[in-house]
Amino acid sequence: MRYTSTRSRCFVTSAQAIARGIAEDGGLFVPESFPQIDDAAMEKLISGDYKFRAKTILSYYLTDFTTEEIDRCVEAAYTGTFDDDTPAPLVEVKKNLHLLELWHGPTCAFKDMALQLLPHLLTTAAAKVNDGKKSVILVATSGDTGKAALDGFADVPGTEIIVFYPQNGVSAMQKLQMTTQRGNNVAVCGIAGNFDQAQSGVKTIFSDGAMKDFLAQRKMCFSSANSINFGRLVPQIVYYVSAYCDLVKTGKLRRGEPFNVAVPTGNFGNILAAVYAKKMGIPIKKFICASNRNAVLSDFIATGTYDRNREFFLTISPSMDILISSNLERMLYLLADGDEKVVAEYMAQLKSQGKYTIPSAMLAKLQTLFAGGFCDDAATQATIGKLFQEQHYLADPHTAVAVNVCERYRKATGDESVCVIASTASPYKFAQAVLPAIGEKNLPADGFAMLEMLAAKSHTAIPAPLAALRDAEVLHPASVDPAEMANFIRKTLA
Ligand SMILES: *Cc1c(COP(=O)(O)O)cnc(C)c1O
DSSP states (O other), rough: OEEESSSOOOOOOOHHHHHHSOOOOOOOESSSSSSOOOOOOHHHHSSSOOHHHHHHHHHHHHHSSHHHHHHHHHHHHHSSSSSSOSSSSSEEEETTTEEEEEEOOOTSTHHHHHHTTTHHHHHHHHHHHHHEEEEEEEEEOOOOOHHHHHHHHTTTTTTTEEEEEEEEESOOHHHHHHOOOOTTTEEEEEESSOOOHHHHHHHHHHTTTHHHHHHHTTTEEEEOTTTSSHHHHHHHHHHHHHHHHHHHHHHSTTTTTTTTEEEOOOSSHHHHHHHHHHHHTTOOEEEEEOOSSSHHHHHHHHHEEEEEOSSSOOOOOOGGGOOOOOTHHHHHHHHHHTTTTHHHHHHHHHHHHHHEEEOOHHHHHHHHHHHEEEOOOOHHHHHHHEEEEOOOOOOOHHHHHHHHHHHHHHHOOOOOOOOEEEEEEEEGGHHHHHHHHTTTTOOOHHHHHHHHHHHHHHTTTOOHHHHGGGGGOOOOOEOGGGGGHHHHHHHHHH
16 A cells, blocks of 8 residues: 655655655645455454454555554554553443543543554654654644653654643643653643644744754654644544444444444544545445534535634634644545645645635535534533533533534434544543533632542542642643744754
């Protein structure tokens, strides 16, 4: 299987795609074609466990990895790191509505599903293609990616990891998770700006010639743990395949029966993995793309115009506070039937004017596959409250956005098919927003007292990794202007 850039023809192996993270032309690596799951393979996937499913799907995409390498990577990623042997359990909250809980890993957000695996894939790939160079992982995070990447890469030989986060754009718990990270190869830095500034700063540094020389002199090269790296996407395809297998196995779905998927969306990586699963033969009918008030994606689905020239809002679902949705580029590539010139043109327009419009034929295709919707903070909190009261289910704000949009889609269309909703974070990561939503008016000032209150009220347990932060020391207090990001990197690596 070969990979190419979304912006020009340049064929690479999966190891090269993962080791580099992003293509030379600024485009994203995409597979040349999609492997198909045949009936016999499907049979085995349905009866297999999560690790077996992961190994199978990985082997389809990473054809230049040996079976032993894939086995080793998957075993290391999913052994002893998640709550139990079911890293991605399905919980039916009401008829035909299943929450796919993706937050049972060490940092309590869905990013763990991919980022526990990525360091192993990346070091294996780098050993094949980077002739002994050290991989420097640069991360821009809206909150959850940063911690998940730090946890995955901490003390991994042959790697350094540097994380930038918007200093006022993440929750208190997210910030504490990052600033207390241990490991002798980690650096964490706040920026006085929002996530888009952090992300475009990182993108600029990636393609900066002087910075490349600086790294080359030190026998280092950049790579990315953001969802632009194809190594993040493959592990995410696995849990959609796995959800389908579980639905069939438990009799909730007949083999081949179409179902819908609803995803709280920011950078479009999670929902794109579901699209890739469909391309492999998983019978997904509608992709319900849920945004918060930064509704750039749901507007795009409604109108065909992607326009980032708009007010940026900080919301209670901060991991979706994004106006430049990187992985949409891979979706455009599919919609354009692999015409890289078309994609390059839209990306150029996005860069120069902050917007682009797709033609009506392409929009029709998009709308056949996708339903979009958004909700504000008040509606998000109302959804959390209703789920808690009626279903005794405690959802985090990101998940609640998807539940809200999904339920409105069902009402509006009458489409009551089985729906899998991606549940992307533990509610304990966002206690400050969740507590008032379930009727608690007087919040304690202390973040840990909030966790205890949430535990008492919901009769659930505080996730151990969050409880442990109480006694953790802040090791990374640094914060800089966006223009100073490159200097911070030089200082860190010098
Ligand atoms: C990252 C994140 C999202 C958005 O996922 P994308 O792949 O960027 O669309 C949603 N919810 C949570 C909790 C996240 O951490």
